[in-house]
Amino acid sequence: MSSHGDTVAAAIGTLLRRDVRQRIYAQLTEGLGDAVNESTYPVLSGLERFGASTAAELSTAVGLDRSVVSRHANILERAELLKRVPDERDRRWIALILTDRGQETVAVMRERLNSLIEAFLDEWPDEQAAVFATILTAFTENGPFAN
Amino acid sequence: MSSHGDTVAAAIGTLLRRDVRQRIYAQLTEGLGDAVNESTYPVLSGLERFGASTAAELSTAVGLDRSVVSRHANILERAELLKRVPDERDRRWIALILTDRGQETVAVMRERLNSLIEAFLDEWPDEQAAVFATILTAFTENGPFAN
DNA sequence: TATTGTTATACTCTATAACTATA
DNA sequence: TATAGTTATAGAGTATAACAATA
Numbered sequence: 001m002s003s004h005g006d007t008v009a010a011a012i013g014t015l016l017r018r019d020v021r022q023r024i025y026a027q028l029t030e031g032l033g034d035a036v037n038e039s040t041y042p043v044l045s046g047l048e049r050f051g052a053s054t055a056a057e058l059s060t061a062v063g064l065d066r067s068v069v070s071r072h073a074n075i076l077e078r079a080e081l082l083k084r085v086p087d088e089r090d091r092r093w094i095a096l097i098l099t100d101r102g103q104e105t106v107a108v109m110r111e112r113l114n115s116l117i118e119a120f121l122d123e124w125p126d127e128q129a130a131v132f133a134t135i136l137t138a139f140t141e142n143g144p145f146a147n
Numbered sequence: 148m149s150s151h152g153d154t155v156a157a158a159i160g161t162l163l164r165r166d167v168r169q170r171i172y173a174q175l176t177e178g179l180g181d182a183v184n185e186s187t188y189p190v191l192s193g194l195e196r197f198g199a200s201t202a203a204e205l206s207t208a209v210g211l212d213r214s215v216v217s218r219h220a221n222i223l224e225r226a227e228l229l230k231r232v233p234d235e236r237d238r239r240w241i242a243l244i245l246t247d248r249g250q251e252t253v254a255v256m257r258e259r260l261n262s263l264i265e266a267f268l269d270e271w272p273d274e275q276a277a278v279f280a281t282i283l284t285a286f287t288e289n290g291p292f293a294n
Numbered sequence: 295t296a297t298t299g300t301t302a303t304a305c306t307c308t309a310t311a312a313c314t315a316t317a
Numbered sequence: 318t319a320t321a322g323t324t325a326t327a328g329a330g331t332a333t334a335a336c337a338a339t340a
Binding site: 009144 | 152168174192209262265275282283290
């Protein structure tokens with residue numbers, strides 16, 4: 001009878017806290033310009049993950065309405081982080097694609113997150129870090145809150 | 148050269164996503180009345196964690212302005228989940244305390260979270276679950292995003 | 295003077311509705 | 318007609334400012 005549930009539940013509860021979340025995003029987006037923040041992050045990050053996408057496609061992927069994606073795209077376009085191009089598949093559609101600068105920005109944010117976590121994990125034996133990575137991934141992909 | 152950093156970073160990124168967070172809160176608060184939702188949750192949960200507190204005290208603990216805590220307290224008070232009582236320490240202050248019903252509500256939410264996570268962890272060898280719990284707790288308490 | 299609780303106000307983010315264009 | 322993109326509008330949540338009450 002393990003019962004690490006309470007411990008993990010408390011930690012998850014902390015991660016979900018608004019102030020914690022804001023601190024994380026603030027660190028990742030610091031110095032990248034006003035256009036890059038907790039709200040626009042999903043659009044930037046989503047374009048990097050899924051490649052060129054329409055606002056409607058991206059909206060389902062990131063859990064926002066397409067009107068919201070369109071609005072964030074305006075902000076990111078003005079900052080020259082993405083651009084709009086005709087979508088070959090359907091002339092009604094407009095594809096959002098990252099500019100070089102947009103790709104660099106996403107790379108910076110990913111690198112920041114990766115290296116902060118890497119530094120933290122270095123404190124633990126590799127075998128334990130591997131177990132942690134495996135179970136955390138399973139939790140987000142197949143756990144009780146996976147879609 | 149471990150490099151579980153990328154894996155963990157991706158999982159953390161998922162946990163931070165808005166749609167994931169909303170799904171979690173929706174499950175925890177389902178059926179507990181309109182007063183209990185993602186916004187009022189921190190106030191309820193905070194009162195349980197810290198005990199009777201003023202709006203100002205709670206606001207620093209949960210990362211909200213005291214005016215916001217006061218507003219949420221109104222909603223929770225109308226739902227009879229908390230009540231306001233004079234604070235012995237200072238006659239300017241008003242202590243927020245959970246009613247019996249409020250305590251039951253928090254217990255239900257905690258129990259839901261605990262048992263969902265417990266069920267997930269039961270799928271793993273206890274030793275690995277213990278490692279996961281230990282490292283995750285260290286991450287939230289002393290990791291790169293701890294306050 | 296300083297700090298609390300509360301309320302009024304403004305701002306941000308998001309969803310809904312309405313419009314245009316294309317299929 | 319159906320669905321995309323976009324924009325106008327409304328709603329929810331929060332921070333700021335201002336007020337009365339108490340220290």
